[in-house]
Amino acid sequence: MTAPARVAITGAAGNIGYALAFRIAAGDMLGPDQPVILHLLEIPPALGALSGVTMELNDCAFPLLHGIVGTADTGEGFDGVDYALLVGAKPRGKGMERGDLIADNGKIFGPQGKAINDNASPDIRVLVVGNPANTNCLIAASSAPKLDRRQFTAMTRLDHNRAISQLAEKTSAHSTEIARMTIWGNHSATQYPDISNCTIEGAAAADRVDDGWYRETFIPKVQKRGAEIIGARGASSAASAASAAIDHVRTWVHGTPDGDWTSMGVAADGGYGIEEGIVFSRPVTCADGDYTVVPDLDISDFSRERMNATEAELREERAAVEDLL
Numbered sequence: 001m002t003a004p005a006r007v008a009i010t011g012a013a014g015n016i017g018y019a020l021a022f023r024i025a026a027g028d029m030l031g032p033d034q035p036v037i038l039h040l041l042e043i044p045p046a047l048g049a050l051s052g053v054t055m056e057l058n059d060c061a062f063p064l065l066h067g068i069v070g071t072a073d074t075g076e077g078f079d080g081v082d083y084a085l086l087v088g089a090k091p092r093g094k095g096m097e098r099g100d101l102i103a104d105n106g107k108i109f110g111p112q113g114k115a116i117n118d119n120a121s122p123d124i125r126v127l128v129v130g131n132p133a134n135t136n137c138l139i140a141a142s143s144a145p146k147l148d149r150r151q152f153t154a155m156t157r158l159d160h161n162r163a164i165s166q167l168a169e170k171t172s173a174h175s176t177e178i179a180r181m182t183i184w185g186n187h188s189a190t191q192y193p194d195i196s197n198c199t200i201e202g203a204a205a206a207d208r209v210d211d212g213w214y215r216e217t218f219i220p221k222v223q224k225r226g227a228e229i230i231g232a233r234g235a236s237s238a239a240s241a242a243s244a245a246i247d248h249v250r251t252w253v254h255g256t257p258d259g260d261w262t263s264m265g266v267a268a269d270g271g272y273g274i275e276e277g278i279v280f281s282r283p284v285t286c287a288d289g290d291y292t293v294v295p296d297l298d299i300s301d302f303s304r305e306r307m308n309a310t311e312a313e314l315r316e317e318r319a320a321v322e323d324l325l
């Protein structure tokens with residue numbers, strides 16, 4: 001039998017965590033032949049709720065689920081872990097400045113990065129979902145000197161999937177017919193959803209929509225979709241965020257289809273003129289459990305302007321947590 005993979009989820013009793021754990025245990029993330037042991041991390045006040053999640057997971061009698069570790073101890077939580085989905089984060093309170101939110105979350109993601117460094121498998125792959133995801137990812141990676149920065153990624157797959165869905169609806173295409181969508185930059189309202197390389201059934205997507213719709217409807221719609229969901233549901237995206245997290249890790253492990261790519265927040269390496277030292281979403285292909293940034297795409301003036309805006313925001317976020325890096 002294949003040895004079980006250890007998968008950690010932080011914030012496992014929260015909304016996204018609750019939507020994630022069951023699908024991972026069902027095999028949606030690592031495949032139908034890969035048993036898993038779930039490491040569910042929470043803060044002490046949420047351990048009661050977490051024990052309820054554990055009971056429900058056991059009650060599903062999932063064939064692939066070979067054990068559950070429920071804990072508030074990060075050393076135990078990340079011990080021997082192969083995949084970590086860092087979801088738990090401090091939410092923005094009323095009247096809280098963005099800078100304070102970033103600094104408060106730094107206090108969570110720094111120690112978690114260190115605990116991953118000290119306890120996890122040396123081959124661990126980390127996905128940061130908790131907001132501000134890009135900068136939390138930067139902090140976690142900076143706190144794990146034994147590991148490669150490439151082992152830490154931030155989630156923009158939900159934005160990527162939202163962009164595909166909007167374009168599919170507009171063009172009456174199916175999402176599977178759309179390839180090469182790109183999200184550049186931050187998982188925030190400055191992100192730049194870019195269709196300039198996108199294809200629909202192999203033909204240029206830009207030829208199927210007018211520029212006005214693209215600039216004035218599509219881009220803001222994708223940027224602000226999270227707020228639209230909160231307005232409608234009275235709660236933030238949970239099942240779609242969990243689904244995107246599963247997509248992100250599955251693609252990282254099992255690869256992108258031929259001719260397509262995905263979007264991931266990854267350590268900037270100076271490519272595309274993006275300053276090193278921030279985590280910036282870019283188009284990547286995945287193969288053999290690794291990612292490669294898609295090289296040599298033409299960047300129009302329009303795209304450059306938007307990439308600069310989201311880069312500037314990420315630089316500001318980095319400046320707010322400089323002491324944690």
Ligand code: NAX
Pocket residue numbers: 010011012013014015016017041042043046087088089090091108128129130131132133155156157158159187226236237238241
């Ligand atoms: P919830 O408030 O429902 O759940 C968060 C859970 O994390 C809580 O159970 C809390 O006890 C736990 N937690 C807090 N600090 C922790 C710590 N230090 N260690 C372990 N657990 C901890 O939030 P939820 O709706 O699940 O959202 C989680 C995070 O995802 C938020 O930061 C949210 O902003 C972010 N999102 C990121 C998205 C992305 O695309 N990158 C999209 C969806 C979502 O908005």
